[in-house]
Amino acid sequence: MSEAIAITNVKVFDGNALTAERTVVIENGVISEAMTAERTVSGQHGALLPGLIDSHVHLLSLADLEHGTRWGVTTMLDMGSPAMTLTDSLRHRQGLADIRGSGNTASAPGGIQTTKMGMPASSAVTGPADADRFVAERVLEGADYIKVIVEDPRKMGTAALDVATIAALVKAAHQAGLKVIAHVTTLVALMNATNAGVDILTHAPVDADVDDDMARSLATRGIVSVPTLTMMRAVASLAHHLPTHGADINYAHAQATTSAFYRAGVTILAGTDANASPASPAPIPHGESLHDELRLLVEVGLTPVEALRSATVVPAAFFGFTDRGIIETGRRADLLLVEGDPTHDIAATRAIRGIWVAGVQVR
Ligand SMILES: [Zn+2]
Structure with missing residues (x-):
């Protein structure tokens, strides 16, 4: 079991739009159903994208x-x-x-x-x-x-x-x-x-x-x-x-x-x-x-x-990569946290605040 991480107050790209602010928890390399975690990362003013x-x-x-x-x-x-x-x-x-x-x-x-x-x-x-x-x-x-x-x-x-x-x-x-x-x-x-x-x-x-x-x-x-x-x-x-x-x-x-x-x-x-x-x-x-x-x-x-x-x-x-491509429970925690709203300004994908690969934070 690895330490669970909660990305809080973050708007999530659901494949069609950004959601309202919510919490996304990463546990054991995947997106978890849990609502709390040992460690918290603020996602405020940011957007969470699938890797x-x-x-x-x-x-x-x-x-x-x-x-x-x-x-x-x-x-x-x-x-x-x-x-x-x-x-x-x-x-x-x-x-x-x-x-x-x-x-x-x-x-x-x-x-x-x-x-x-x-x-x-x-x-x-x-x-x-x-x-x-x-x-x-x-x-x-x-x-x-x-x-x-x-x-x-x-x-x-x-x-x-x-x-x-x-x-x-x-x-x-x-x-x-x-x-x-x-x-x-x-x-x-x-x-x-x-x-x-x-x-x-x-x-x-x-x-x-x-x-x-x-x-x-x-x-x-x-x-x-x-x-x-x-x-x-x-x-x-x-x-x-x-x-x-x-x-x-x-x-x-x-x-x-x-x-x-x-x-x-x-x-x-x-x-x-x-x-x-x-x-x-x-x-x-x-x-x-x-x-x-x-x-x-x-x-x-x-x-x-x-x-x-x-x-x-x-x-x-x-x-046919059924384990990734969208942020939902059970999928790989391949995640990109960016500043701003890339659904309106695509250049926002470059304003990177955090990257996780199968739950491992690499940036
Ligand atoms: Zn080529």
Whole structure:
């Protein structure tokens, strides 16, 4: 039994709004029914949020995990690692974010993932007949979902997976009960990924807009978007350095697409592509970047409440994390205490007064 902590006189984000001031008690790592505790923390003038979920990061070291946790990111979804053993070595650390991972990303032979970004040669998928092998390897090492790099074959030639291979990866993943996340930064890649039946699109095209008709059709098919506006903004500003895009790339396309997704009712999850990899197109700081992402989501049309939902209750429900994402009895005490009212001013998420990870206060 650990010492119980009561956060008193605090307005609680219940997934839709802030409640009246109340007391939230943490005991043994979870939210307790108790009304009193050995220790009290004043929550006055503050708002208590569920710990934030970043639905797109890359973890290479304990420092990455520490930086993210310091900003209230208590769950991190790794979307591509050179080795699942690396992801596993970072799991289950007291006082640090809880993680899920894909392990290696599937990409085409000759793509930059294997030639420049540190993925092993075995992560290249040679064709539809090779899809079962790739997925079986991920299942064996305990991947939580499958990540596939989808590029535009007109720009990348044979270094882009074709639709038949992506579809075979989706089929094998779904047979294993795993969702498929597709990396798409161009409109053609996005169409190929959705035609192949992927579940989640991550990034947003920076070469053209998804229009309202297409957005509505994706919403009908239950496609989920993790637009990583933080990364798309960074990539667009560096466009001339990148081999995969021409001079046509523009952050405004990513904004317009995310806005169309929002209007059409596509589920949007907050994710940053946070990484400290020297091989990445742009370094994105773990943790702080999620607060940028929330603001960028508000800029394209989400209300502050919807932005908060995109980093808490919505990803928890979508990925089946039934133990978190909302503040209620029995859930993990992953909590972020901030000053002010982030349901009206999203920037208030940065005014951090306290962070708990499974009941352990870390800030
Ligand atoms: Zn990424």
